[in-house]
Amino acid sequence: MPSGIDFLSQGINGIVLGLLFSLIAIGFTLMLGVIGIINFAHGVLFALGAYFAFTLRNSLGFWAALIISPLLVGLIGIIIERLAVRRMYGKDALFCLLLTFGIAMSGEELIRMVWGKLGHSIAAPAFVSGSIDLGFMLYSKYRLLLAVLSALILFLVWLFLEKTSYGAIVKAGAQDSEMVAALGNNISRMRTLVFGIGSALAGVAGVIAAPLWSVRPGMGNDAIMPAFVIVVLGGIGSFWGTVIGGLAVGLSVSLAVMFFPRMSDLVMYILAAVVLLFWPRGIMGEKSILED
Amino acid sequence: MRRFLKLPFVWMFLFFLVLPYLLPLIKGYTALASEILIYAMFALGFNLLLSYTGLASFGHAAFFGIGAYAMALTQLKLSDDLWLGLLMGMVAAGFFAGIVGAIICRKRGIYFSLLTLAFSQMFFFIAFRWDEVTGGETGLTGLRRPPLRLPGLPAVSLTEPMAFYLFALAVFMVVMILIWRLVHSPFGSVLQSIKQNEVRAKYLGYNTVFYKWVSFTISGIISGLAGAMFLLQQDAVFPTYLNWTESGNVVMVTIMGGGVVNFFGPILGAGIFVILQNAIGAYTEHWLLILGLIFIAIIMVIPEGILGLFKRTKTVQQ
Numbered sequence: 035m036p037s038g039i040d041f042l043s044q045g046i047n048g049i050v051l052g053l054l055f056s057l058i059a060i061g062f063t064l065m066l067g068v069i070g071i072i073n074f075a076h077g078v079l080f081a082l083g084a085y086f087a088f089t090l091r092n093s094l095g096f097w098a099a100l101i102i103s104p105l106l107v108g109l110i111g112i113i114i115e116r117l118a119v120r121r122m123y124g125k126d127a128l129f130c131l132l133l134t135f136g137i138a139m140s141g142e143e144l145i146r147m148v149w150g151k152l153g154h155s156i157a158a159p160a161f162v163s164g165s166i167d168l169g170f171m172l173y174s175k176y177r178l179l180l181a182v183l184s185a186l187i188l189f190l191v192w193l194f195l196e197k198t199s200y201g202a203i204v205k206a207g208a209q210d211s212e213m214v215a216a217l218g219n220n221i222s223r224m225r226t227l228v229f230g231i232g233s234a235l236a237g238v239a240g241v242i243a244a245p246l247w248s249v250r251p252g253m254g255n256d257a258i259m260p261a262f263v264i265v266v267l268g269g270i271g272s273f274w275g276t277v278i279g280g281l282a283v284g285l286s287v288s289l290a291v292m293f294f295p296r297m298s299d300l301v302m303y304i305l306a307a308v309v310l311l312f313w314p315r316g317i318m319g320e321k322s323i324l325e326d
Numbered sequence: 327m328r329r330f331l332k333l334p335f336v337w338m339f340l341f342f343l344v345l346p347y348l349l350p351l352i353k354g355y356t357a358l359a360s361e362i363l364i365y366a367m368f369a370l371g372f373n374l375l376l377s378y379t380g381l382a383s384f385g386h387a388a389f390f391g392i393g394a395y396a397m398a399l400t401q402l403k404l405s406d407d408l409w410l411g412l413l414m415g416m417v418a419a420g421f422f423a424g425i426v427g428a429i430i431c432r433k434r435g436i437y438f439s440l441l442t443l444a445f446s447q448m449f450f451f452i453a454f455r456w457d458e459v460t461g462g463e464t465g466l467t468g469l470r471r472p473p474l475r476l477p478g479l480p481a482v483s484l485t486e487p488m489a490f491y492l493f494a495l496a497v498f499m500v501v502m503i504l505i506w507r508l509v510h511s512p513f514g515s516v517l518q519s520i521k522q523n524e525v526r527a528k529y530l531g532y533n534t535v536f537y538k539w540v541s542f543t544i545s546g547i548i549s550g551l552a553g554a555m556f557l558l559q560q561d562a563v564f565p566t567y568l569n570w571t572e573s574g575n576v577v578m579v580t581i582m583g584g585g586v587v588n589f590f591g592p593i594l595g596a597g598i599f600v601i602l603q604n605a606i607g608a609y610t611e612h613w614l615l616i617l618g619l620i621f622i623a624i625i626m627v628i629p630e631g632i633l634g635l636f637k638r639t640k641t642v643q644q
Contacts, residue, residue: 072436074574121626127436128382132581133625135574140618147612259447259570266440296455303448307429310441 043171044288050177052284053184054243056277058257059264060191061235067271068208068228071119071127074134076261077254078141079233083107083240084249085149088156096159100183104237111233115226123225138254146251153250180242187238192273204228208271263306268316275318334590335503342495346488354604356487357559362600363491363498364555365579369592370505371548372576373585378509379541380521384439384573385426385446389419389546391453391568393553398466398563399459408472408484412554419550420543422449427542431535434524446573453565465564469557484558494555501548506589508544517541575599582624584631591633598632 062076086103094102114137122130157163158176165172195201207214207224215221239257247253260283267282268275283302290301309317342363346356368390375381396418397411404410430441453460460466473481474493484490508514519527520534528534557563566572580586583595602620606613628634 066436072439118622118626125629128439128577128581129625129629131382131384131436131439132574132578133622135578136618136621136625138618139571139574139621140615143612143615143618147615255570262440262443266437266444270437297451299451299455300448303444303451306444307448311429315437 039171040292041289043173044292045285046173047177048285048288049281050181050284051288052281053181053188054239054246054280055260055264055283056280057184057187057235058239058243059261059268059276059280060188060273061232061239062258062261063265063268063271063276064191064228064235065232066265068204069123069225070208071122071130072134073119073229073232074131074258075114075137075141076134076232076236077256077258078138078145079107079111079236079254080240080243080257081142081145081249081251081254082110083237084244084253085145085240086237087241087244088149088154088249091156091159100238100241103241104234107237107240108230108234111236112226112230114233115229119229120222120225138258142251142254149249149251151251153248153253155248156244158245176245180246183242184239187235188277191235195273260302263302266306266316267309269313269318270316272316272318275316278317335499335506338502338590338593339495339499342498346491349601352601352605353608354601356491358600358604360487360491360494360559361556362597363494364552364559365576365600366593366596367498367501367555368549368552369576369580369583369585369596370502371545371552373580373592374505374509374517374548375541375545376577376580377586378514378521379517379538380524381431381538381542382439382577383442383542383545384570384577385442385444386545386549386576387570387572388446388449388568389423389549390553390556390572390576391563391565392422392449393419393550394557394563394567395453395460395466395553396550397554397557398469401469401472402466406470406472408474408558411472411558412551415550415554415557416547417550419553420547423546423549424539424543427539427546431538431542443570443573446568446570450565450568450570453568460565463565465562467562469561469563471558471561490558494559497551497555501551502593505548509589513537513540578621578624581629581631582621584633584635586634587630588633588636591631594632 058076058080062073065071065073065076083103086106087099090099090102118133118137119130122133158174162175162179164175166175166178195205203214203219204224207219207221211221236257240253243257247256260280264276264279264283268277268279282305286301286305287298290298294301342359345362346359349355349359368386372383372386375383375386393415397415400411400414404414426442426445430438430445433441454463456462471484471490473483475481482489484493509517516527516532516537519530519532520537524534553567556567579595579599580592581595582598583593584591585595602617603613606616610616624631
């Protein structure tokens with residue numbers, strides 16, 4: 035039986051992981067809620083963020099990479115939206131899903147061609163290497179930084195959505211885009227922007243996840259699947275649903291490692307299935323246009 | 327009799343009879359032809375759900391994989407019989423499709439797709455981690471093709487590629503005709519009405535959730551049969567059969583061929599997919615890049631698929 039300290043340390047791990055998962059999922063759910071598309075390429079954008087950071091960190095350092103990589107990924111997102119995704123608006127959601135599936139497939143292969151098949155481990159930046167004494171246990175400094183950064187970025191997203199007038203337009207666009215357009219807002223530009231922001235959020239998650247998970251071409255799959263589950267758990271397009279869903283996934287994965295280490299990959303899917311039996315639209319989900 | 331022997335079926339049968347002799351022209355081989363048939367069966371079963379019921383499953387590789395594992399486990403633990411193995415593949419896939427379907431058939435649209443994906447990942451990780459039964463990451467290998475036994479006839483060995491191909495062709499024809507009969511039956515009409523307008527179908531008194539569940543389960547059974555056949559073809563099964571990328575491939579193959587507008591679309595898609603995979607794979611190890619780009623191009627340029635170009639909509643929308 036694991037001791038109390040084990041529980042505590044795995045619990046903290048779970049929260050750290052949960053914040054990272056929430057950050058991964060927030061861009062994904064934003065695109066789904068506001069534009070109404072499933073972006074299968076989210077995982078590849080996450081991986082690109084990590085790989086850009088891997089390349090940039092040597093010359094520019096951690097902080098510069100943390101800013102520049104997501105911007106690059108956001109730019110790539112905007113290009114993808116302008117060239118391809120926007121042609122799918124108004125069609126069956128399946129087409130956009132398949133389009134981004136194709137993008138994810140070739141994107142992963144491109145990463146393999148540019149950076150090689152093998153993975154690379156990335157050291158945590160020097161100022162957070164090693165561990166910190168929390169009084170009752172030692173804990174990795176980088177994991178704490180990761181948690182703080184994830185929470186901070188999530189807070190910025192919340193500020194944008196709740197406290198800025200453009201955020202209000204974005205949220206309104208999710209409800210009734212025709213009305214928002216009729217009121218004189220440029221819906222087309224808004225969608226491009228949301229796609230760009232969502233991509234940049236995937237990228238920034240990749241940058242801070244890289245020292246924890248190391249970089250490899252298939253790493254996008256480790257991001258896209260939790261994002262799916264969290265959206266199902268928390269409810270489509272819901273900010274707080276995503277945070278709660280992310281923490282639930284992080285905690286359940288970490289705690290499962292103690293009891294059934296081999297089944298820890300499985301536990302988040304079981305969690306999603308159980309939650310759906312009681313909350314058909316996820317914990318914070320409201321009736322969505324996506325169900326039609 | 328004429329209702330069963332529609333002309334396209336005769337032409338298709340004749341085409342597939344000569345296919346193994348045509349493939350060498352493009353550096354193919356007989357086993358590749360068998361793969362096309364098996365993949366076409368899988369895609370036809372999937373399309374029953376996608377184009378006739380209007381449900382986009384993104385987790386169908388799970389049922390394909392379950393069928394393959396069930397066949398393998400039957401052979402390893404129970405009996406070497408060909409028919410029993412195929413039956414177990416269908417039963418196992420149908421059983422799990424029935425359970426998953428019961429949970430998710432009330433869901434609609436993207437939500438349905440997300441859930442099929444989540445459930446298929448569950449099966450993937452079970453296959454990946456449950457070493458004692460599924461062999462874990464390395465899968466189950468070294469299986470063999472049992473001989474074909476028919477009552478009153480001597481057993482026929484299927485180890486020769488051509489013998490197995492003809493067996494696969496027979497199974498394929500039966501499955502295709504059954505699906506054709508199904509979608510052109512009153513049951514099929516109800517499914518299409520659900521696709522067109524579920525609320526209206528419900529008001530007409532149809533238990534639409536039940537119909538969707540039956541369609542999901544049948545589709546799972548056919549996928550399981552295809553998986554079991556694929557096991558015979560490969561003599562091995564790996565967890566990657568259940569991977570979500572495989573689920574995505576079958577959706578893409580169905581759309582690419584034009585399954586949404588034509589009953590035979592998935593067969594064309596499967597043929598192109600298997601041949602392309604083989605052809606590009608021979609030139610570059612980065613064939614996924616090319617395949618991905620082809621997928622992107624098809625969705626952007628001809629979203630209704632290749633047969634959609636000919637607009638033969640009569641088979642789906644009567």
